Amino acid sequence: MKKSLCSTGLRWLWVMVVVIVIDLSSKYWVMTSMQLHESRTLIPSLNLFYAHNYGAAFSFLADKGGWQRWMFAAIAVAIAVSLLLMMYRSRAEQKLTNIAYAMIIGGALGNLFDRAWHGFVVDFIDFYVGDWHFATFNIADCGICVGAALIVLEGFLPKTQADSAEDKS
Numbered sequence: 001m002k003k004s005l006c007s008t009g010l011r012w013l014w015v016m017v018v019v020i021v022i023d024l025s026s027k028y029w030v031m032t033s034m035q036l037h038e039s040r041t042l043i044p045s046l047n048l049f050y051a052h053n054y055g056a057a058f059s060f061l062a063d064k065g066g067w068q069r070w071m072f073a074a075i076a077v078a079i080a081v082s083l084l085l086m087m088y089r090s091r092a093e094q095k096l097t098n099i100a101y102a103m104i105i106g107g108a109l110g111n112l113f114d115r116a117w118h119g120f121v122v123d124f125i126d127f128y129v130g131d132w133h134f135a136t137f138n139i140a141d142c143g144i145c146v147g148a149a150l151i152v153l154e155g156f157l158p159k160t161q162a163d164s165a166e167d168k169s
Contacts, residue, residue, distance in 0.1 A: 009087030009098035019106025023139040024113060027122040039126065049126035051136045054119070076112040080105045096157075100150035107143030114140075 034040070034050040041047050083101040090098060114121040123136040 007092055009090035009092060009094060009101065010084070011092040012087065012095070012098035012102045015099050015102035016106035016109070019103055019140070019143040020110050020113075023107070023110035023143065026124070026139050027110075027114065030124045031122060034124075045128055047126040047128070048124050049136050051123045052118075052120040053123045053136070054121075073112055073115050076108040076115075079108050080112075096150055096154050100147040100154070103143040103147030103150070107140040107145075107147065110140030110143070111138075 030048065030050050034048065036050055036052065039047050039049045083105050087098050087101050092098070111121050121138065121140075123138050123141075125138060125142075126136050127134045
């Protein structure tokens, strides 16, 4: 029996496109309207702060000379391909899982574009409390984190009868 793409989890790829468009648009706006390391207050505890991240989360491996750019790019491609395959194998009705995967793919590809095009990731969201600042991040990072949180949340939700029947087959 031939599987239609709309009957698979790939039906939810539009979520990936939304994450990528919002991410790249916001980064473009920051790069064209702010100076590097410029800060603008939005509301108490939230600034826009334009930064370049040559590493991964929390600037992990940022000072390692450039090889990490290609390693993180390869990891992003591997994750995106793996999750696309998982979405293809899942049913479109598995909304939460497929939306989570699409958000993670969108975030990974948004940051991959930055690494490939600029050699760094543009970060600009600065959350802080008092003098303590969380690591500066971007919309792609939000997509990855929200997607991961949705996967964890799904683990706590009761399975439907259809999910239970599929697991047994």
